[in-house]
Amino acid sequence: MQNSCKNVYITTPIYYVNDVAHIGHAYTTIIADMLARYSRLIGHNTYLLTGTDEHGQKIAQSAEARNKTPKEYADEISGKFRSLWDEFDITYDKFIRTTDEEHKIGVQKAFLKMYENGDIYKGEYEGFYCVPCETFYPESQLIDEQFCPECGRATIVVKEESYFFKLSSYEDKLLKWYEENPDCILPRAKKNEIVNFVRNGLKDLSISRTSFDWGVKLPKEMNEPKHVMYVWLDALLNYTTALGYGTDEKNMNFWPANIHLVGKDILRFHAIYWPAFLMSLNLPLPKHIAAHGWWTRDGEKMSKSKGNVVNPKEVADAYGLDAFRYFLLREVPFGQDGDFSQKALIDRINSDLGNDLGNLLNRIIGMSGKYFDYNVSSKDVEKFHKKEIEEVNSIVDSLENYIYNMQINRYLEEIWKILTIANKAINDYEPWNLIKDGKNDQAMALVALITNIMAKVALLLDSVMPHKIKDIANCLGVEISTENYNKLILNKEFLNDVKITKVDALFPRVEDILLAQPQTSDVTKTEDGDSKVELEKLDIEDNLITIDKFFETTIKVGTIIEAQEVPKSGKLLLLKVDLGENRPRQILAGIKEFYSAVDLIGTQACVVANLKPAKLMGYVSEGMLLAAKDENGLSLIRPEKPKKIGTKIS
Incomplete structure (x- = not known):
């Protein structure tokens, strides 16, 4: 495990302001925050970007339906995203909005550069366009020759003057990049889908529209006042404009991005369009584009009509933010779809967090207080517990690979193996009997072993549950810092003599579900005048x-x-x-x-x-x-x- 200082740039997608944040948004953002916190702890210069995507025909239509201007509507929804991330203590370095003036300037300069490089030309576009997805589709991809293959809504036929990006000319360059960088798309199975798509041939991409005006205008040098940029060109460039591309480029030293986090539904835009745009701009390509899966609830697809959309704030308020963070990061392997249920969350809280982690801290407090007046010395740990130390260090040395390969659930599984070693040591060596037999030095060594293990675990879990880890750190008298990470994790040193401080239970047991469940009964009630009629539940679609x-x-x-x-x-x-x-x-x-x-x-x-x-x-x-x-x-x-x-x- 190395700890050389470097620049690390982590991004979430910028979230489309057509609705408020749901569990999928929270999942992406919490992963990004976890990666950023970890990177800072181990000593890297880290920049975390998130924000909102605010242009396009869909936003204009949503605003009109609410009797607002597009900017008023975007301000409202963007503000809700930012407030939630602040409440969730997301440690972003910049919250970008595509309505920011600096972003618009950077996008216009990028467009002009691609045009001057010969990658943009003027033509006429006619094709099937899905307004909700802001995407054009060839007729061959449509469902029943009319409906969007992604969202299932009806497409419209658009015919208008347009500027095009020569995406077709980048097929070979993209395929070469995929081949030479095996982990450029994670998980690797997702990369195979992208490679196959590109091998089937790419068509040039329409990147301007004239049928609406809520977007970034083309550069004034092009003298095309009727055109606005295609929303995906505008949006993808945020990853560079946030660092000052085209304006004040003082943070461009963070480019290229180490990890672009995206949902699997927008992987194609990030893994095909975005690297092609960057090649045209002569900018380095991102190191990893990591695509996660979707979330269901209690095994069912979430939808507003079902009333089963998971509100992340409600869950965090009810069960605790750190428990929610742990659940999302531990419950599902990255890249696979996950299922949220309150029962599964409660099981994680009571078992993993309450029994394994919280109870171990309670045992440290209890043993140190009962036997040693809360004073713990590490001087004999290595003498009596070399085997356990080697087992713990072996696991710790493997952990960083899981982080940056987006195997965060494996990272947490391995940490819980460390907790198992600690709990097993207490049961195996029985400190109460050591004290009874007058072997106080061995009992002290055991308590110190468990305390040192807990200190290591606290450092390793700080990025996952930063608020509860503060309680553990206060209990052990250990500061969560790069210095202590280097000391305890990298250099495998032991704690100095510490004074244990009592703290409240980290994760009190949860006995019952705390939030109302979506209606899933077999009877639906409707009112007909003053009388109520019960209807049997039918096998029908979910968009009731x-x-x-x-x-x-x-x-x-x-x-x-x-x-x-x-x-x-x-x-x-x-x-x-x-x-x-x-x-x-x-x-x-x-x-x-x-x-x-x-x-x-x-x-x-x-x-x-x-x-x-x-x-x-x-x-x-x-x-x-x-x-x-x-x-x-x-x-x-x-x-x-x-x-x-x-x-x-x-």
Whole structure:
């Protein structure tokens, strides 16, 4: 294990301000904070970055729905993220926002440099765009030729003037980087997915938009006032602009990043787009891009409609922040999906933290107080406990490899092996009998062994549970510092004579769950006037809505009065539908494979009439026809008998 001082740069993704923080955000941020605290403790110059991603069409739409400006909405949600991380004592060195002026300047300079390097050109883009994911997808990746492969929502067809990044020209360079740097993407299994994706061929990337204006403008030198940058180009560059790229570059000595922490859903952006951008800018590539899995709750996918989304603040307030941190870091191997349940958390608190760690500290307090008036001397530890010392040191020497290879759960498992050695030593040597037999020096050596082990464990766990470790350190009279890390961990020295101080129980036993559970009963109750009707739980989708939510959708019967094919489209028909309004609605429907235009004229259909208009293939669509599709084809949903146009469906 080495302790040479170096610069360490750790980043979380910048979190999109479309919603408040959930357990996934907390998981990423706590991992990053743990890595940063550990790196500082062992003596590295460390820089931790987090922040919020605030541009893009989705943010503009969310703000509009709340009668706010995009900046007002971004300020509100970004502020909630920052407040939570402050409450969680996240030791970030910078909280960046993509609305920061310094960030915008750096992004514009990067765009101009890539353009001058010949990697950006002007063209026209037409493709399928998912607004929630802020991502373009080729038609071959769509679900049922319409829906986003990531979130399942309907995509829109976008056709507009755009600047493109020559991503295709970086295929070979990216593949070479993956090959020459086996751990550039962690876990390694995730790297295989990325390599296969790149080998299948990369297309040039649209990196500007003109259909909305909530984003970073292109550099003024390009004289393109209608264009804003693609949100992912803007967002990814935060990792360099946070260090001053393009403005005050005094912190650029921290680049390249040691670890970019990301969720698996955004790995492709970080492992393909980002290194290609950096190659274009002639900047070094990150050392590791580490992708973690998702969290479920009690074995089920979390969703707002289920009411089972885990609020990290509520959990930390109920069970303690350090217990929550330990649970997240210990419960699941990095890269795999994890499951949160209060029962699993309580088991960790009562077993790992209460019995193994907390009880061992209580035994130190009890033995030192009962036998030696709380005074502990290490002078005979090596004489009587060479075997245990060697076992502990062997484990300690292996630990740092687990940290920087993102095997944090293994790191904690190994530390708990050290605690097992300590608890076993007490049971094996029975200090109460040593005292009874007059072997006070051996009893003192045993208490000192356990005290030294606990001091080592405190140093090793400080990055995981910094607040509870302060209590342990105060009890042992040990300062958590780089000096003591070097002394006790690296140099394998022993504590000087110490005076043990009593402290309260670290992790009191938890008997019952402390937070209300999501409703999972087999009966759903609904009100019909004054009477209550019980409904059997059905095997249905997880996106349940209430009846009042359903009535927010207006569905009307309309008559199709005109129909024609859309040029250059193999799927779309352009319809005029009479809903009994002051003019017919223009609606685009992807039903050309199943219906001819002429056969639709004069027929009725069910129309979602209160959809926000959308532009598809250059045409405005003012509604959506209801249809059902299975292996036998697609059928429009129609009234059984002709109905008056404009009749509402309820």
